[in-house]
Amino acid sequence: MTVLQSPFARKLGAFVALSDEEMSALDKLHSRRKVFPAGRDMVLQGQIKQSAYILASGWVCSYKLLSDGSRQIVDFQIPGDFLGLRSVLFRTSDHNIEPVTRVEASEVLAKDLLDTFDKTPRLVTAVLWAASRDEAMVVEHLVDIGRRDAKERTAHFLLELGARLKLVGLGSTLGYACPLSQYLLADALGLSAVHVNRVLRELREAGLVTFQHGQVEIHDLDALVRLADFDKAYLDHDGPLLT
Amino acid sequence: MTVLQSPFARKLGAFVALSDEEMSALDKLHSRRKVFPAGRDMVLQGQIKQSAYILASGWVCSYKLLSDGSRQIVDFQIPGDFLGLRSVLFRTSDHNIEPVTRVEASEVLAKDLLDTFDKTPRLVTAVLWAASRDEAMVVEHLVDIGRRDAKERTAHFLLELGARLKLVGLGSTLGYACPLSQYLLADALGLSAVHVNRVLRELREAGLVTFQHGQVEIHDLDALVRLADFDKAYLDHDGPLLT
């Protein structure tokens, strides 16, 4: 019997060659399909007993709120991404999750996840790999914010998003649809919305990228990669490590 | 037979209750003890077929180098920490690892690690948990650099280090030994060394912390926690999740 693979299963399968049994265990996690409207948080910082989710469609962002009211967006998740793993592993969530658009996602109860880990241990290794890839992205954002100026940072961010979307078939080297406002971009890049606006204008006037009307168009990929010092190695890999 | 637990085993055991068998599998990973002098990198960005290491004594830092020569330190590792997991999982390392002091560590070959994962699958869950905790720290650094000013950021950093060291018995709420130079601090905090110096002076003059002669002394913990908006929840947890 051939199973129609979810994007999530495809992603994990790229790292750990999965048996039919493991595949179907993965599919069972998809039984609780839910829909979330844009804007209303799915998970809140400090909440306990949270579920995890596998994103089927739409975009979400995970962010942290500071006591002074400002927020830092840690990352955006796109279809095929797993979110809220830490909320389950630590029993309480250390971040908020907000849908950027309308979102369809499969809820994965903590118990179901841990049971699945127990019964199909190779899946844990696969999830460990996925989590490490996520960590690599967070590290790259850290470098962005710590050592790249606003222009490089923005360029790097747009390139990373493009590369990720391309991997799940939602974009090409020419561009992609992007539902993020300049405010969201600002919160992710550690900049003010005003400055994001100016930087986007500069990038546009330099003929590198345009980001208008929910569409990112890459006009000079090479120059952009050079500006951002972008190396997509951390998103890719060379086929299954575990066979 | 009672096994003398390594700090690493103790850390994992706090999350997943480990059997004797799992414990001894963990101990086997400690067979290749190595010593590294301060300053010479243990792992280089882009290197393939790297080993992982379990830190027994000394401090190391993991950092990324940019093409313009500047660097961003992602995190420091202290005794009991596992390092280089991503280098193994992705076959090639995306960061450098430099010993800050003389370091004793157990080398864990990629093959041995994956074999151990295969034979004692519950250890994978434990490692997944440890990796998630590391990710939570990186996320906190991201927030530091993105949304906290230099003073808050420095305070937060010193508090986090203190909390981590306390967990492995290397410090108290009063202070701890810290072998980091102001240059290293600067590279970690996304600041210039000059500014780190000024910030440390301000914190000292405000009677909050002193960091002199390799010693951090916390004089007003409450005020420091308030300044930094520090919440140690992401470092802690409430006992084994898996029994």
Added chain:
DNA sequence: CAGGAACACTGATCTGCCTCAGTTACCGGC
């Protein structure tokens, strides 16, 4: 014991980005 390498520390100047305070454009609702 001179010479050099680290590291801590300082003052002066410059700048990237923030904040404030707007204007303009678009879209959906009544």
Added chain:
DNA sequence: GCCGGTAACTGAGGCAGATCAGTGTTCCTG
């Protein structure tokens, strides 16, 4: 067809933190 909300966009002014160019101290080494 106006009104309120949301997002893009702009100019002026201010400041946190960078950069530059040092000084002083300790410690190591030849």
